[in-house]
Amino acid sequence: MDWTQLNSAFTLFLSLLVEAVPFLLLGVLFSGLLQFFVDERKLVQLMPRDAFLGALAGSCMGFLFPVCECGNVPVARRLIMRGVPSSVAIGFLLAAPTINPIVFWATWTAFRDQPEMVFLRIGCSLIIATTIGWVFSAQKDLRPFLQPAVAKAMPSKKGTRNGGQASQATSGPSALLQSGTYFLGQSDQRVDPMDFQAAAIAAAGKPTGYKLNLMLEGMVQEFRELGGVLVFGSAIAAMLQVFVSREAILALGQGPISSILAMMLLAAVVSICSTVDSFFALAFSSTFTTGSLLSFLVFGPMIDLKGIGLLLSIFKPRAVFYLIALAAQMTFLFAFVVNLYFS
Template identity: 60%
Template sequence: MSQLHNAFTLFVSLLVEAMPFLLLGVILSSVLLVCVDERQLIQRLPKNPVLGAFMGSCIGFLFPVCECGNVPVARRFMLQGIPTSVAVGFLLSAPTLNPVVIWSTWIAFRGQPEIVLYRVLGSLAIATIVGTVFSVESDPKKLLQPKLAQRLKFVQQVNENQAQAANTSPLLQSGTFFLGAQQTVPLETVATQMPAPAATQDRSFKTLFGALVNNISVELRELGAVLIFGSAIAALIQVFVPREVVLSLGQGTITSIVAMMLLAAIVSICSTVDSFFALSFASTFTTGSLLAFLIFGPMIDIKAVGLMLSIFKPRFILYFFLLAGQLTFLFALGYSYFL
């Protein structure tokens, strides 16, 4: 019973720690939905996959969200038709490359400023590389969960219809439409309840605020359930898998990096406070392994994987996990031997 009590305590602590950042991410996502014209945003993004991934990674500086809050924002990016390289770059980099996390890392390791520098550079480089790799898939709908892929398909159809409407009469557009007093609404949008506030003609405060509140409630229902499930799994693993099993691997340069990466995935601690957790291992683990923990944890942990499943197919997440893990390992190994 004591183990179950400890598991429940950890579950509640993970949930309490993550929920505010999930809420922040959902609010940012909803603001993007109602205030940003995705067509103008897409036009301003670089077409080159490498530059797109790099820009997506740098956007993380503007969003103070951890690995729980970045998922709804990345999902909104995908729904707006933003290239996969940009969305993936943001998804990986935002939990680390934001002012809150950089500041907390500096406070924890003020005596080792190189850890702050290489955490930022390593996260930026890995996010850019992974985003570039996944930009090879030209159709993002193949990477998404069926429900989200369907939403993206209808959003693209709505954007195409609106582009045609700029040059033709609404009565001459193809498809079936409901005719309202102010605008025409595609039947597919009504049937799937797809919101498209960025393209709506009514930009009054009441309409925008209603769309904002509605989208916040919808995304909290969807992602909140996934967060609860992921937090429960993380708590159970922390209690029933002895941490000594993982730490016993950290006796050499290579095994210590692997051990800290495994620990980062299991512990699922928020990126805003993970530097203080890593600081407790500074006397027994190498600096390279600490960097592996600080870089890999915000990208891939059990809690974040659960949220990612609300966007991507499991196969994509597996590739995502393997590629990010290999790059993190190589970066930490290079630091250990050459720096």
């Protein structure tokens, strides 16, 4: 290790940050606006009850509500607690971090010389999320797969919670479309913009200025959370590019199978936000196969170490294992086919 290598790594690190930060800020802004100015109850009424169409609709909801993988889990959890069909909630859970205009724009900017990568990413993510949502719809009652607190909060067929209390779905303002943490309504002591229920109740009937102030506080907290992940991921990308032997990277990155497995593992471990992960993947475009880059862009937003902890706030470990296994197998299959035809 010498100063030249350190300087090169730092330069690459800064270039990744400069390209990615504007997209992260834009995604956080959308998330904040949706928290306080959109009512999800009307959206829930529009969701189709057919399993396949519901999974497809849920997968496409990200185009309307661009939340990254830091926000899709709490939103999906709220959908389930509202009684939305499982196919819709799971389709949204897996697709929203990728199927949204912010990620589309970011991927297009990063891979402007490889436009096919943008459409492959969107198409594969949509197919995988819709298929898995459809598969899970075979479980008519999702409660055995859910954590007890979530299952208890779901409405019964008579419109009451499992605990016997009347549903409060019609009282209070919308609290669904917010991203950040997954602690839903746990604090009634203070107004925390990252707390679904408290922030929504506090904003009810308040002037626009008050809502904007809460939105700004939430944006600052969320950007601080996601910005730390971005810095960490950018540092890893820079260090790998400079300090890892190029021969070793080439040997790993050119194999049609090994390259896919390596990038899927990297996507899960690094856990970069979907609004900026395309810039991370771009750093490997000269050494890894097209299919392996695609696997990183598709699998990472669905399954990563950070997201697994959040998934366990909704599902029991068995269900999380099913989600991971299905997503991994389908991602590998698509990536392998792309390697055969694009490499």
